[in-house]
Amino acid sequence: MLPLVSELPAAASAGSVLSSDPDLHLLRRATFGPTPALLADIRQRGRDAWLEEQLSPDQIDDTLVNTLLPKFPLISAPLSTLNGLAQPRTAGLELIKATMARQIWSRRQLFEIMVDFWSNHLNVFALQSDTHLTKPIEDRAVIRPNAMGRFVDLLLADAKSPAMLNYLDNAKSKIPTPNENYGRELLQLHTVGPTGFTEADVKNSALVLTGRSVAPGGEFLYKPTWHFVGPVRVMGWSASNASTSAGLSTGDDYVSYLARHEQTALLLSRKLAIRFVSDNPPQTLVDRLAGVFLDSNTAIVPWLRALFQAPEFAASVGQKTRRPLEDVVATVRVLGIGPPPARDLSDMERLRVNATNLGMQPLTAYPPTGFSDVAAGWWSIGGLLGRCNWHRLMARGHLPTLPRPPLSALIAGAPMTTHGEMADRLTVSLTGQTFRPDHREALLGYAGLSSAQPYDKRLVDRWLRDLTELVLNSPYMGLR
Amino acid sequence: MKRERLRAPDLAILSAADRVTLQLEQQRALWDRGFTRRRFLAGAGMVAAASLGSQLVTSRHAFAAPGTGTGKTLVSVFLRGGLDGLSAVVPRNNARYLDARPGVGVRDAELLALDAVFGLHPAMQPLHPYWQSGQLAFVHAVGSPDANRDHFAAQALIERGNSTLTSPTGWLDRVLEIDGPGTTFRAVCEGPTVTRALRGTQSTVAMTGIDSLKFTNPAVNISTALRSLYTGLDNPVEGLMDTMIRAVADAGPIRAQDPTWAPRPEYTADPFGYALADIARLVKANAGLRVATVDIGGWDLHSNQGTSSGGQMVEHLTNLSRNVAAFGTDLGDRIGDVTLVAMSEFGRRLAQNTSGGTDHGFGGLMMLLGGGVNGGLVHGSWPGLEPTALVNGDLAVRNDCRDVLGEAAQRTLNLGSLGTVFPGHQVRPLGVMR
Numbered sequence: 041m042l043p044l045v046s047e048l049p050a051a052a053s054a055g056s057v058l059s060s061d062p063d064l065h066l067l068r069r070a071t072f073g074p075t076p077a078l079l080a081d082i083r084q085r086g087r088d089a090w091l092e093e094q095l096s097p098d099q100i101d102d103t104l105v106n107t108l109l110p111k112f113p114l115i116s117a118p119l120s121t122l123n124g125l126a127q128p129r130t131a132g133l134e135l136i137k138a139t140m141a142r143q144i145w146s147r148r149q150l151f152e153i154m155v156d157f158w159s160n161h162l163n164v165f166a167l168q169s170d171t172h173l174t175k176p177i178e179d180r181a182v183i184r185p186n187a188m189g190r191f192v193d194l195l196l197a198d199a200k201s202p203a204m205l206n207y208l209d210n211a212k213s214k215i216p217t218p219n220e221n222y223g224r225e226l227l228q229l230h231t232v233g234p235t236g237f238t239e240a241d242v243k244n245s246a247l248v249l250t251g252r253s254v255a256p257g258g259e260f261l262y263k264p265t266w267h268f269v270g271p272v273r274v275m276g277w278s279a280s281n282a283s284t285s286a287g288l289s290t291g292d293d294y295v296s297y298l299a300r301h302e303q304t305a306l307l308l309s310r311k312l313a314i315r316f317v318s319d320n321p322p323q324t325l326v327d328r329l330a331g332v333f334l335d336s337n338t339a340i341v342p343w344l345r346a347l348f349q350a351p352e353f354a355a356s357v358g359q360k361t362r363r364p365l366e367d368v369v370a371t372v373r374v375l376g377i378g379p380p381p382a383r384d385l386s387d388m389e390r391l392r393v394n395a396t397n398l399g400m401q402p403l404t405a406y407p408p409t410g411f412s413d414v415a416a417g418w419w420s421i422g423g424l425l426g427r428c429n430w431h432r433l434m435a436r437g438h439l440p441t442l443p444r445p446p447l448s449a450l451i452a453g454a455p456m457t458t459h460g461e462m463a464d465r466l467t468v469s470l471t472g473q474t475f476r477p478d479h480r481e482a483l484l485g486y487a488g489l490s491s492a493q494p495y496d497k498r499l500v501d502r503w504l505r506d507l508t509e510l511v512l513n514s515p516y517m518g519l520r
Numbered sequence: 521m522k523r524e525r526l527r528a529p530d531l532a533i534l535s536a537a538d539r540v541t542l543q544l545e546q547q548r549a550l551w552d553r554g555f556t557r558r559r560f561l562a563g564a565g566m567v568a569a570a571s572l573g574s575q576l577v578t579s580r581h582a583f584a585a586p587g588t589g590t591g592k593t594l595v596s597v598f599l600r601g602g603l604d605g606l607s608a609v610v611p612r613n614n615a616r617y618l619d620a621r622p623g624v625g626v627r628d629a630e631l632l633a634l635d636a637v638f639g640l641h642p643a644m645q646p647l648h649p650y651w652q653s654g655q656l657a658f659v660h661a662v663g664s665p666d667a668n669r670d671h672f673a674a675q676a677l678i679e680r681g682n683s684t685l686t687s688p689t690g691w692l693d694r695v696l697e698i699d700g701p702g703t704t705f706r707a708v709c710e711g712p713t714v715t716r717a718l719r720g721t722q723s724t725v726a727m728t729g730i731d732s733l734k735f736t737n738p739a740v741n742i743s744t745a746l747r748s749l750y751t752g753l754d755n756p757v758e759g760l761m762d763t764m765i766r767a768v769a770d771a772g773p774i775r776a777q778d779p780t781w782a783p784r785p786e787y788t789a790d791p792f793g794y795a796l797a798d799i800a801r802l803v804k805a806n807a808g809l810r811v812a813t814v815d816i817g818g819w820d821l822h823s824n825q826g827t828s829s830g831g832q833m834v835e836h837l838t839n840l841s842r843n844v845a846a847f848g849t850d851l852g853d854r855i856g857d858v859t860l861v862a863m864s865e866f867g868r869r870l871a872q873n874t875s876g877g878t879d880h881g882f883g884g885l886m887m888l889l890g891g892g893v894n895g896g897l898v899h900g901s902w903p904g905l906e907p908t909a910l911v912n913g914d915l916a917v918r919n920d921c922r923d924v925l926g927e928a929a930q931r932t933l934n935l936g937s938l939g940t941v942f943p944g945h946q947v948r949p950l951g952v953m954r
Contacts, residue, residue: 057753209822212875220869220879221822224669234670239912242669361757399712406817407600409672412713419757420713420726421764422733428746429736482748486741509737514749515757 056358059473065357068520069316071149073370074472095341097151105146108379112138115176119258122173132172137388139402143369145379154187162198163410164207166403174203174258191338192299199295202254211254214266218246225408232303241274248272248294251287262288305330318359319414325352360520361415364398371434378443387439398426431512435505447504460491471516593803594932595860596813601820603864604878605885607833609658612639616905620871626828638898643837646845654895661883662919669880674865679716681942689720692811694941695929696722703808704770710795710814725767729798733771774805786846792816793843800850823875856891859932883915886924894954923948
């Protein structure tokens with residue numbers, strides 16, 4: 041029996057500047073960015089109650105997002121409507137903006153992270169001519185219904201998803217020489233990983249999947265005459281595959297076999313631990329998660345619960361960094377910026393462009409490997425500079441059509457006596473914690489201030505934008 | 521370290537900034553004893569995560585004034601997705617080839633002349649003059665002998681220069697280690713992130729062009745504050761801010777040499793064309809550029825590859841050839857100081873599939889362009905396409921990509937020895953350099 045999250049000791053990660061406060065640690069990892077309101081909520085209810093609620097996203101009232109989504113009608117439009125679009129690309133673009141809106145304003149934060157995780161694991165580039173109409177359908181019919189369900193169901197649905205079948209060319213795969221793209225990536229990227237099978241297995245994998253195609257209207261279509269008939273064998277799985285009529289169910293049997301394979305459990309558990317724990321997670325944790333995954337028939341909720349209850353998780357404070365998209369989303373969240381109040385979605389477009397400029401527009405990783413999930417994949421000079429310039433914009437009122445509180449709200453409260461007090465209040469609002477003393481002096485020093493000085497409202501008013509920008513540029517924001 | 525010029529409004533706060541600088545220097549003296557990074561790497565088990573900031577290793581930092589930059593430049597172009605080498609450099613009059621590729625194959629009459637065995641895809645015409653002038657060479661049936669047909673693993677093997685995936689750093693990172701210290705711009709990755717070949721201990725500037733290295737915050741003392749905030753982190757991002765600030769400062773004088781710079785019209789208006797133009801700009805500005813990398817994707821053509829007269833393959837080869845040729849033109853005389861080497865993670869299957877494409881194969885193609893290249897030749901040994909010569913139905917890997925990369929790096933950068941650039945592999949030059 042694993043301990044409850046609340047029973048784990050607050051384990052400080054040696055040398056990290058991030059606070060080892062376990063509430064804050066959990067929020068930095070299980071959301072797209074802590075906010076003062078979220079921190080107050082978890083402090084009041086406790087980590088276990090908060091996490092359990094996040095693990096049952098359907099129970100969370102998400103009125104704000106539900107009233108926002110009708111502004112993106114294409115993400116729920118039927119195929120017939122999508123097929124009639126003069127500019128089909130707008131469907132893909134709308135999905136990207138709606139995805140960012142959900143990451144920013146949904147209360148189902150862990151769910152949105154898992155949607156992002158699976159969308160990246162089963163990557164489909166959403167802006168190509170044969171995916172921009174079908175990716176919105178994949179998002180609502182394949183990824184979201186299964187993001188916290190069972191992996192085997194997710195993979196079975198994905199293996200019939202027109203967006204995936206187009207992206208990895210299976211829609212065109214037919215006898216006698218099938219297209220191997222999806223058959224190979226299903227093994228190498230989606231399930232068992234790069235080893236443990238032969239080239240003959242890859243060719244058999246492609247044969248099993250022949251016939252899984254897409255109708256002209258964009259619906260899934262199994263084409264029996266394209267399906268290979270005859271014995272097939274991949275790794276430890278085999279089937280007589282004796283008829284075209286049973287071809288689809290034979291394929292489902294094969295996909296289910298892969299979903300439940302031990303190598304799959306290890307690959308996915310490592311990926312999950314990289315997402316939530318560290319760039320190079322302990323093998324003990326990966327092994328244990330793989331056990332939970334297999335024991336629960338690939339159910340995702342017990343797997344996530346085991347991860348957040350792991351001592352390795354508790355001990356990993358500050359070992360992850362925010363990727364560019366996570367920075368964009370967290371910045372909007374922590375500044376308390378609200379969703380677009382009217383039909384004007386120009387700032388959602390600005391947000392999308394900002395993420396694109398930083399190299400991480402959601403749902404648009406081009407190669408089937410998806411986006412990197414480690415610091416080395418993202419932290420570069422150009423990337424850091426781009427973030428700093430983005431934070432400067434945000435501290436100076438970028439996204440003018442979105443409602444936002446004044447920056448003075450970040451330091452509101454009882455009267456302050458020193459600039460040190462002001463700095464603490466500002467950093468707690470933006471990062472949930474005070475800065476290390478030398479870092480606090482560096483922050484204030486930028487404005488020509490110091491901690492011991494008596495609070496001078498006139499000076500602080502003049503420098504608040506710059507101080508906010510600097511806090512957003514700091515590692516207290518960049519690390520998580 | 522360059523000293524920033526002070527602007528009038530900032531003089532008032534100099535004393536506070538100086539105080540912080542002093543504290544920072546004292547603090548850094550402590551952290552720089554190798555304590556931070558080593559302990560982080562050991563403590564977190566992060567053998568793969570060398571410092572992303574890397575000021576710990578690269579000590580000398582100097583901008584070479586215009587005209588004083590010496591040394592040559594190696595440009596690594598990675599064609600992501602798996603270039604179909606058999607479409608680019610085509611075996612002539614080969615019945616095996618034409619039988620296996622009834623739709624996507626290129627017929628002899630369409631090919632540009634290379635030698636008795638091979639012809640060049642007509643879409644690569646812009647590069648043909650470089651072949652004729654002896655500045656362009658190819659290596660066929662080349663790759664990592666240990667690669668499987670997985671994009672990620674095959675790319676990582678080449679970029680890490682290893683026969684396993686255990687080596688955490690990139691081969692170009694190890695080249696820089698041997699090459700020694702240099703300027704801020706001695707290693708440039710054109711793109712949003714550092715490519716795997718350059719990851720490791722040496723400082724690398726990843727950017728989308730030197731024009732992008734502009735900090736919108738005009739305050740001079742922001743640098744002091746930012747450096748201080750990124751000190752003592754016990755995290756690989758330690759020091760990255762410092763490198764960024766130096767790069768921003770050093771980019772100014774390079775841009776000032778040609779304030780109205782724009783890519784020449786011969787380049788295409790896309791990220792690949794812009795990246796090559798920017799590299800040529802750095803070479804001509806004597807910025808001290810030793811190693812540059814650039815990516816071009818889109819080669820994973822499993823379907824609708826097209827025919828020799830049109831389609832995706834023609835578009836991609838045209839784009840590649842036009843921009844590399846523009847790069848040569850742009851460099852002018854300085855082409856003598858540059859070697860460009862293009863590679864991909866693997867080739868494609870010999871036989872096309874039913875959707876008019878080619879699936880992941882094995883043996884691939886490399887291309888070299890530059891003044892020092894032993895051009896006008898297809899180097900290496902050629903296994904042919906007879907059934908017995910194929911590996912799982914694909915062109916074999918007969919030539920090790922490390923031999924090509926090693927020779928290009930050693931001869932271009934005048935490295936004494938390749939040391940451990942390719943762990944466990946002794947480089948045997950194929951003669952790709954003159």
